[in-house]
Amino acid sequence: MIENLLFELEMAAPQVILGLVNGAFYALLSLGLAIIFGMLNVINFAHGAQFMMGAFVAWMLLAWAGIPYWGALVLAPLLVGVFGMAVERTMIARLYKLDHLYGLLLTFGLALIIEGVFRNGFGSSGLPYAPPPEFGALDLDFDFLFLPGYRVWVVIASAAMCLLTWLVIEKTKIGAYLRAATERPELVQAFGINVPRMMTLTYGAGVALAAFAGVLAAPIYSVNPAMGANFIITVFAVVVIGGMGSIMGSVVTGFALGLIEGMTRVIYPEASATVVFVIMAIVLLTRPAGLFGRG
């Protein structure tokens, strides 16, 4: 009996860990989407492409400029964030007075263009990006399970970044401006705050979070133009389940759904690709505003 259980555990653990790593990416990506949606009312369909750009920029920094992983972890989000701000200023800012749908269409078009450009430039087969060797020290080697240190780092880094973002939003003055402007942008501006600039910075920050996730993902998945598109559909389901625009909701739901997906792969593998969407359907039927959504 006990041997049986150990065997089960041996089978289950890698999937659960993999689920947690996926959850780390879901959380970071849906967090960025939630911040952008909350402040700009734009459903940022380019989020997956911006995640992919983060990974590519990390690869370019290493291949072309010799800047290693740690530098890329800081630089790539900054660069992609600045790109995002330029996109917001020149294109998205024109759509705020229109229906959500226009922002979604614009960013969807952008995603297709960005992915097309990268496919043209780098092909679709994917480029290798080796995890930095220092993570070898973090490797966890249990009898029944070998856990590469890099994956441990991804979960820690994602959780830390989510916590940091939450602290900034909930506990700082900048966060108070952000929350207030999410509720009543017009009044916040009438208090003397440059709300259009805040929106640009918020979009940049949300995009930078996606790029940060992209750098984290580069050593795990091969760096390829479709890597974001593969993730983003699930991430949108996560956002819907958590509640559109809810910060806490997106983080908790991201990690939880990664885990649920992993466990489904153990219990009933056939359902692992659809379980998130089944949950989404149930949540939409019972709590249309999402688990953490207001109203």
Next chain:
Amino acid sequence: MSDRAMLEIRDLEAWYGESHVLHGVSLDIHPGEVVTLLGRNGAGKTSTLRSMMGLVGRRSGSIRFEGRETIGLRSDLIARTGIAYCPEERGIFASLDVTENLMLPPVIAPGGLGLDEIYTLFPNLKERARSPGTKLSGGEQQMLAIARILRTGARLLLLDEPSEGLAPVIVQQIGAMIRAIKQRGFTVLLVEQNFRFAQTVADRHYVMEHGRIVDMVANQDLTASLDRLHEYLGV
């Protein structure tokens, strides 16, 4: 009352999309005055305040504040010239606690009230410091909405119907508070429908109808002009 007007509005017109809401409003406010805009619903009182803050779709005419033309400025830049706005719906943020709401508007000039003074004027706000802003009573929310613009150093306060929907005893407190801030040298433009309340705080009253100023009554003449006012306000 000094000779030079602090605020001079001339021929102000404003539109929300296609609808033309102000048809040439002109008025003056002098430093240290409390002036009201009286009028029925839809007369253009709130639109006048919102136009001053740059919160309408389109506007034309002239709004000079302390000699500076603000008609073309974005609303955050208008605020930074020294005008603060308290909207009719109070605009208390649900996701911010009382202290965060109070501290939200940035200080734009020296000379605003310090936190100690604010808590002396509004002791409830200190007791409820950590409550979410919208968990306060209506009166407390109104106090908070006014308190937070006293901190910023703005010299001209635009208050949109602070007495609306509040119990008489709270309205009296708000009246006392407006007299207290007048004593501290603030200038106030107050939108009101309740002229009995307006009478207790204001120096002068402008009457609006159909997006225009149609009359001006000094407070000491108000009682003598009651018949005229009843006609304007339909009370």
